[in-house]
Amino acid sequence: MAQKTIAGQSIEVNDEGYLVNASEWSREIATEMAKEEGIELTEKHFEVLEFLRKASENGETLTIRKVGKSGITDIKGLYQLFPGGPLKLSSKFAGIPKPASCV
Amino acid sequence: MAAKEENPLKKVCIICAKGTIEDVYATLVMANGAVMEGIEAKVFFTFFGLDAITRKQMNRIKTATVGNPAMRAPGGLPFPTVLGLIPGVEAGVSAMMKSQMEKLDIPPVDEFLEMITAGGGEIYACKLAMDMFKLEKEDLWDEVKDVLTVGDFYAMCGGENTQIIFT
Numbered sequence: 001m002a003q004k005t006i007a008g009q010s011i012e013v014n015d016e017g018y019l020v021n022a023s024e025w026s027r028e029i030a031t032e033m034a035k036e037e038g039i040e041l042t043e044k045h046f047e048v049l050e051f052l053r054k055a056s057e058n059g060e061t062l063t064i065r066k067v068g069k070s071g072i073t074d075i076k077g078l079y080q081l082f083p084g085g086p087l088k089l090s091s092k093f094a095g096i097p098k099p100a101s102c103v
Numbered sequence: 104m105a106a107k108e109e110n111p112l113k114k115v116c117i118i119c120a121k122g123t124i125e126d127v128y129a130t131l132v133m134a135n136g137a138v139m140e141g142i143e144a145k146v147f148f149t150f151f152g153l154d155a156i157t158r159k160q161m162n163r164i165k166t167a168t169v170g171n172p173a174m175r176a177p178g179g180l181p182f183p184t185v186l187g188l189i190p191g192v193e194a195g196v197s198a199m200m201k202s203q204m205e206k207l208d209i210p211p212v213d214e215f216l217e218m219i220t221a222g223g224g225e226i227y228a229c230k231l232a233m234d235m236f237k238l239e240k241e242d243l244w245d246e247v248k249d250v251l252t253v254g255d256f257y258a259m260c261g262g263e264n265t266q267i268i269f270t
Contacts, residue, residue, distance in 0.1 A: 061207075061208070063208040064139065064218065065208050065210055065214075065218065066208060068218070068221075074221070075217070075218050075221040075222070076221040076222075078221075079138075079221060079222050079223065083141070084140075084141030085139070085140065085141055086139060086222065087139060088139070088140070101208070102132055102136055103132065103135060103136075103207075103208055103209055103210075103218075
């Protein structure tokens with residue numbers, strides 16, 4: 001665990017850079033984290049992030065299949081939004097724990 | 104928890120030669136898992152594994168109820184092989200496995216393959232096995248990228264940090 005300053009705020013993150021407390025999340029933090037990975041967040045990205053945050057709050061196990069069926073974007077679109085990590089990166093930017101699912 | 108690997112895997116070439124639920128899904132889960140991690144994936148289906156990419160068969164694959172000592176009835180009760188011989192048992196057991204997987208959000212074969220190709224994974228069929236089973240390209244799932252010889256496939260498996268996996 002470490003403290004990291006993101007968007008001018010001191011946030012607690014784990015070894016892999018995931019937020020420890022989902023409640024500390026803000027849009028600014030997401031934008032900053034995405035920038036670090038070379039991704040510019042758009043409204044579409046935020047729709048996915050909100051969906052993930054809500055699902056995570058409800059204790060659901062997240063899969064790309066679920067996001068693909070959310071109506072926000074399909075799986076192909078998800079890969080385009082978050083290249084190289086459709087679920088991993090999106091979860092990171094959404095401030096929720098790293099997904100513990102294999103699909 | 105995975106620590107940052109200094110020399111990460113870049114590409115996996117997966118070969119699936121068997122057509123049971125467990126063999127095909129092992130292949131699909133590994134291929135999908137790779138593309139989700141940003142790892143390039145190329146999957147080569149051969150012999151009975153071709154069922155997984157043959158339109159007529161892809162959503163009808165089954166698990167063997169005969170000669171499978173690890174298979175037990177729900178609750179861990181023994182499942183004598185002789186029961187597996189009864190007509191309908193294999194279909195019933197396979198349907199049960201599929202419903203358990205669906206609960207974990209593991210999709211049917213065609214949808215799973217779509218998820219892999221959506222992420223840039225590539226699906227190939229083995230020419231020799233196609234000839235053997237008298238299959239034509241039209242019999243295969245639409246998104247099968249090509250029918251290859253083993254030499255063609257190996258030619259794609261070069262490069263640093265590439266692994267060939269035989270499921």
